[in-house]
Amino acid sequence: MATTTEWDVRLYLSEENGTTKARVELDTGTIALTGHGIARCSPQDVDVPVIGDELAAGRAMHDLGSKLIQVADHDMAGVGAPPPERRPRQAYGWMSEMA
Template identity: 70%
Template structure:
C-alpha cells in the first residue's frame, strides 16, 4: 500500500537581549503540535545570531520530535502494540510516599 502525506511545518525565530526563541508548529491534518526552543548568548562570547538561531531551532525541533514519539507510543498502546520498556521505575531519594 503506497501512501504519501505532507505535513506543513512553520518555524519562527525571535531574538531579544541575547536570547533567541524558536517556535515550530506542525499540522498533521488531524493534530497540531508546537515545539519550543531557546538559546542564550553568554555575555562573554561574541554575538553570532546564526548560532543562536541554529541552537534554538534545533531545540524546538527536538521538543517537537519528543512529542511525536510520545504520541506514537500512546497510539501504539491504543492498538495493543505498546513499545517495550515502559515499566514503572523505582524512585530513589526523597519521595512524597510515606516510608
C-alpha cells in the same frame, strides 16, 4: 501500494538582547503540536545571531520530536502494541559536571 502524505511545519524565530526563541508548529491534519527552544548568548561570547538561530531551532525541533513520539506511543498502546523498549541515553561531555 505507495502513498505520500504532506504535513505542514512552520518555524518562527525571534531574537532580543542575546536571547533567541524558536517555536516550531506541526499540523498533520489530525493533530497540531508545538515545540519550543531557547538559546542565550553568554556575555563573554561574541554574538553570532545565526548560531542562536540554529541552537534555538534545533532545540524546538527536538522538543517537537519528543512530543510526536509520545503521541505515537499513545496511539500504539491504543491498538494493543507493547510499550516501546526505552534505553538509557549515553552521557557525553564533562562527566564531573553531570554528577
